[in-house]
Structure formats: C-alpha cells, structure tokens
Amino acid sequence: MAHNEAVDVVLVGAGIMSATLAVLLKELDPAIKLEVVELMDSGAAESSNPWNNAGTGHAGLCELNYTPQAADGTVDIKKAVHINTQFEVSKQFWSYLTKKGTFGSCKSFISPVPHLSFVQGDSGVSFLKSRFNVLSKHHAFADMEYTEDKAKMAEWMPLMMPGRSPDEVLAATRVMNGTDVNFGALTNQLLKHLTSAPDAQVKYCKRVTGLKRNNGGWTVSIKDVNSGNTREVDAKFVFLGAGGAALPLLQASGIEESKGFGGFPISGQWLRCDNPEVVKHHQAKVYSQAAVGSPPMSVPHLDTRVVDGNKSLLFGPYAGFTTKFLKHGSFMDLPLSVRAGNIGPMLAVAKNNMDLTKYLVSEVMQSMEQRLESLRRFYPQAKAEDWRLEVAGQRVQIIKKDPKKGGVLQFGTELVAAKDGSLAALLGASPGASVTVSIMLELIEKCFPNKASGEWAAKLAEIFPAREKVLETDAALYRKINAHNNVALELVEASNETESYA
Ligand SMILES: Cc1cc2nc3c(=O)[nH]c(=O)nc-3n(C[C@H](O)[C@H](O)[C@H](O)COP(=O)(O)OP(=O)(O)OC[C@H]3O[C@@H](n4cnc5c(N)ncnc54)[C@H](O)[C@@H]3O)c2cc1C
Numbered sequence: 001m002a003h004n005e006a007v008d009v010v011l012v013g014a015g016i017m018s019a020t021l022a023v024l025l026k027e028l029d030p031a032i033k034l035e036v037v038e039l040m041d042s043g044a045a046e047s048s049n050p051w052n053n054a055g056t057g058h059a060g061l062c063e064l065n066y067t068p069q070a071a072d073g074t075v076d077i078k079k080a081v082h083i084n085t086q087f088e089v090s091k092q093f094w095s096y097l098t099k100k101g102t103f104g105s106c107k108s109f110i111s112p113v114p115h116l117s118f119v120q121g122d123s124g125v126s127f128l129k130s131r132f133n134v135l136s137k138h139h140a141f142a143d144m145e146y147t148e149d150k151a152k153m154a155e156w157m158p159l160m161m162p163g164r165s166p167d168e169v170l171a172a173t174r175v176m177n178g179t180d181v182n183f184g185a186l187t188n189q190l191l192k193h194l195t196s197a198p199d200a201q202v203k204y205c206k207r208v209t210g211l212k213r214n215n216g217g218w219t220v221s222i223k224d225v226n227s228g229n230t231r232e233v234d235a236k237f238v239f240l241g242a243g244g245a246a247l248p249l250l251q252a253s254g255i256e257e258s259k260g261f262g263g264f265p266i267s268g269q270w271l272r273c274d275n276p277e278v279v280k281h282h283q284a285k286v287y288s289q290a291a292v293g294s295p296p297m298s299v300p301h302l303d304t305r306v307v308d309g310n311k312s313l314l315f316g317p318y319a320g321f322t323t324k325f326l327k328h329g330s331f332m333d334l335p336l337s338v339r340a341g342n343i344g345p346m347l348a349v350a351k352n353n354m355d356l357t358k359y360l361v362s363e364v365m366q367s368m369e370q371r372l373e374s375l376r377r378f379y380p381q382a383k384a385e386d387w388r389l390e391v392a393g394q395r396v397q398i399i400k401k402d403p404k405k406g407g408v409l410q411f412g413t414e415l416v417a418a419k420d421g422s423l424a425a426l427l428g429a430s431p432g433a434s435v436t437v438s439i440m441l442e443l444i445e446k447c448f449p450n451k452a453s454g455e456w457a458a459k460l461a462e463i464f465p466a467r468e469k470v471l472e473t474d475a476a477l478y479r480k481i482n483a484h485n486n487v488a489l490e491l492v493e494a495s496n497e498t499e500s501y502a
Pocket of ligand 1: 012013014015016017018037038039040043044045046047048049052053054055056057058183206207208209241242243244245246268317326392393394395426428429430431432433434435
C-alpha cells in the first residue's frame with residue numbers, strides 16, 4: 001500500500017459544495033495544495049446533476065414556504081430576505097469568476113427565468129396578497145407584481161390557464177429577474193477552472209473509506225473503485241462534501257461534534273416534458289403551496305429548465321422513501337448509520353413524525369394517473385404522452401438531539417465543524433446549491449478564523465463587496481450589487497445607468 005502523500009486540504013466529493021470551496025480557497029491562497037476525491041467517474045454525478053435537482057436559483061422570489069403565515073395572518077419574510085441576499089452573494093462569486101475571463105461563459109450555467117407564485121382558493125389568495133404586501137416593500141422584492149386578473153395570468157403562464165372553470169379563485173405574483181441554474185454545468189466548470197491551477201487535483205473513481213487523526217490534521221484512506229488499491233493522504237484540513245454520504249464519513253471521523261446526528265433519506269421523482277410544442281408555452285418557474293401536513297420539500301412547482309442549451313419542463317417533486325443516502329448508494333446506508341449516540345433522536349423522530357411517514361407512503365403508492373392529476377392542478381390540459389417519470393436526487397434530512405423532544409427532524413442544512421477547525425461536514429440539503437457560496441464562507445470563517453480576518457481579508461472583500469447582512473438592510477447598495485451581478489452574469493443587458501462596484 002502506497003503511504004502518506006501530503007496536501008493542505010482534502011475535499012471529499014465533487015459536487016457543487018466541494019467545487020465551490022476548492023476554487024474559493026485557491027483564490028484566497030494560490031499556493032494551497034488540495035485534492036478533491038470523487039467516487040464517480042465525473043463531477044456533479046449526485047444531487048448537483050441538473051436532472052437530480054430543480055435548478056431553481058433560490059432567491060425567495062416564489063417559494064411560499066419561505067414566508068410562513070402566523071395564526072393572526074401576519075407573514076414573516078425574514079427567511080425569504082435572508083435567502084435572497086445569500087443568492088446575491090453566490091452571484092457575486094460567479095460574477096467575479098466570469099469577469100476573470102479564464103473561467104468560461106456564465107451562459108452555460110445560469111439563465112433568466114421569471115419566478116412566479118400561484119395559489120388557488122380564497123385562503124390561498126388572501127395569503128398571497130398579504131405576502132405580496134409585506135414582501136414588495138422590501139428592496140429585494142420591489143419589482144414583484146401581483147394579480148388576480150385571469151387575462152394577465154394567461155400572459156404570465158399561458159400553459160396554465162386554458163381548461164379552467166371561470167369561477168376558479170386564483171392569484172399569482174411574478175418577479176421577472178429569477179433564474180434557472182444548471183448546477184451540474186457550474187460544478188464541472190468550477191472543477192475545470194480549479195485543475196488549471198498548479199497543486200489542485202480532482203481524482204475520480206476513488207472512494208474515501210476512512211479518516212484518522214494525525215498530528216494536527218487527518219490521514220484520509222482512499223480506495224480506487226476499479227483496482228481496489230488503497231492509498232493514504234495526510235491533510236491539514238478535510239471537507240466532507242459527500243452530499244447524503246457526508247453523515248457516515250462524519251461519524252467515521254469520531255469528532256465530538258458528530259455525536260447525536262442521524263439522517264432521514266427522502267427520495268424524489270419528477271415528471272419531465274421535452275415536447276417543444278408544450279415547452280415553448282411556459283417560460284417560468286411557478287411555485288405553489290404544499291398540501292396541508294406535507295414537508296417543505298414537497299412544494300409543487302412547474303419549471304422551465306435550461307440544460308445544455310435545451311429547454312424542458314419539470315413538474316414535481318413527488319417524494320419517496322429509500323434507505324439509500326445517495327442515488328448511487330447502498331440500501332444499507334441508513335441501517336449502518338445507526339449508533340448508540342443517535343438511536344434516541346432517530347426513534348423520537350420516527351415516533352413524532354407519523355404524519356410524514358404517512359405522507360411518504362401515500363406518495364410512493366401513487367399511480368402515474370394520480371401524478372398527472374397533481375400536474376393538472378397546474379396545467380389542466382396536460383397530456384400523459386408528453387410526460388415521463390424521472391428519479392430525482394436523494395435528500396438526507398438531518399436528525400438532531402433535542403432536549404425536550406429527544407430528537408428533531410430538520411429540513412435545512414447544517415455545517416458541522418471540529419472544534420480545532422481541522423474538519424467540517426455539510427449535512428442536509430435545503431435551500432442547497434443556490435446558497436453554496438454563503439455556506440462555504442461560513443466554513444472559512446469557522447475553520448480558518450485567523451486567515452479570514454487576516455491575510456485573506458482583502459481578497460474576500462474584493463470578491464464579496466457586500467455580504468448578506470448589509471444587503472438585507474442597505475437598499476441602495478443592494479440595488480447596485482444586484483444590477484452589477486445581473487449584467488456580469490448576462491441576465492440583463494447592460495444599461496448606461498449600471499454602476500460598477502469595482
Ligand atoms: C430533488 C432535489 C431538488 C433540489 N432542488 C434544488 C433547487 O432547485 N435549487 C437548489 O439550489 N438546490 C436544490 N437542491 C439541493 C442541491 O441539489 C444540493 O444542495 C446540492 O447539489 C448538494 O451538493 P453537494 O456537493 O453537497 O452534494 P452532491 O452533489 O450530492 O455531491 C456529493 C458527491 O460526493 C460523492 N461521494 C459520496 N461519498 C463519497 C466517498 N466516500 N468518497 C468520495 N466521494 C464520495 C458523491 O458521488 C457525489 O458526487 C435539490 C436537491 C434535490 C435532491
């Protein structure tokens with residue numbers, strides 16, 4: 001067995017998270033030596049693949065579950081505002097890279113697609129109106145339009161209006177500057193850019209099988225999936241960007257901070273349509289409300305997708321249950337993740353979430369005709385022959401210890417880091433790829449605090465002229481940064497008024 005090559009950083013997995021962190025670290029320290037280790041034979045083969053996720057550039061423009069309504073009718077917009085500014089931070093990084101010239105075109109991964117919310121029935125309309133009234137007063141949502149006029153809705157969503165009863169109660173909002181993002185193309189573009197620099201490698205068909213502490217860092221065991229040969233690499237810092245499989249690797253690290261975490265895998269399916277005669281009538285991502293009692297990731301949406309220059313429509317997702325942590329994983333993933341430290345929280349979650357279990361069972365049992373019925377709530381004249389069922393990526397929701405309930409199920413993401421900053425893992429899946437850059441900046445601040453506030457501070461300020469907090473409150477700065485990013489990413493045409501922040 002070959003032994004102990006040494007690098008500064010090992011990143012496990014070649015999805016959007018590792019690719020972003022690796023490129024960011026190389027920008028901050030061009031001398032850093034790093035290796036990305038990927039199980040599959042290409043980048044973005046799991047959740048970051050464009051057909052495994054919905055490709056929504058989540059900016060809080062259309063996702064109704066980001067603006068919960070309290071019993072007294074008030075709508076809380078904090079989460080939508082935060083996700084919007086996180087997405088603006090992602091756009092700053094992509095704009096910075098695009099402007100370098102060597103990164104390649106942004107058109108391969110980001111396209112302008114309007115974001116709409118669509119509701120049915122009196123309570124839906126009253127919620128959407130309240131949401132619009134609060135949200136449109138915030139500078140990040142100032143361009144939002146609201147309508148209950150069906151003629152206008154037919155302009156906004158031509159596919160969705162024919163075939164409806166004239167007395168159906170409907171409302172919609174629209175924001176023109178939403179996006180569709182091909183996170184797979186972006187990941188592979190980041191990896192290509194990374195490996196054009198010295199001392200940066202991506203190794204495919206290699207599985208990380210173990211992690212051991214060494215003096216101040218980690219020894220990472222890596223197995224070649226074809227030959228079975230194993231090598232060991234010493235790294236000062238390890239990032240577990242293994243998507244759903246980050247949990248077992250975190251457990252293998254044995255760090256104190258990993259104790260008590262469990263995972264609850266939820267699979268997904270979509271209906272996909274590539275018929276150009278249908279696709280050309282829908283140019284939007286239209287999100288609606290989830291059925292009462294269903295989890296947030298089940299919010300139905302009918303989306304324009306732009307993948308490799310071709311347009312398609314996706315509808316879904318339909319949830320499902322499997323014990324795999326990755327789409328290409330093993331049915332033993334869930335059972336093998338049970339530990340003395342997480343069995344309590346896992347059992348508590350099983351006991352307290354019977355409604356979720358029932359929901360998943362009902363989703364799994366659906367026939368194609370029932371799936372088409374859900375689609376027809378959006379697109380009443382949908383024909384079965386235009387749509388086919390596809391399997392989406394795997395989400396592993398976080399189970400965590402809770403002092404009161406024993407264990408809770410979380411639908412967001414969580415960065416778990418060792419106290420000494422030598423290892424970090426990303427658990428969970430939502431809002432996911434859109435906010436990768438903010439998550440990786442949080443990682444840098446947590447694991448490299450002295451460098452982030454010292455030798456890397458000037459470069460960070462150059463790449464990110466405005467971070468989330470200031471963008472949430474400073475309307476003029478938000479408008480300037482947003483306009484600049486939209487031009488740099490070719491989402492709008494440059495106008496004479498567009499200011500540069502350089
Ligand atoms: C159905 C669905 C819809 C979604 N929709 C959206 C959306 O519209 N917008 C959005 O922003 N986000 C969305 N997301 C979330 C987004 O896709 C994920 O947050 C993101 O892709 C996660 O990236 P990642 O790099 O962490 O993981 P992944 O892309 O899953 O990459 C992990 C990689 O690690 C590799 N790996 C695993 N174990 C090992 C090992 N032991 N050794 C080596 N390599 C290993 C895997 O092969 C894989 O390539 C969605 C997710 C799903 C499932």
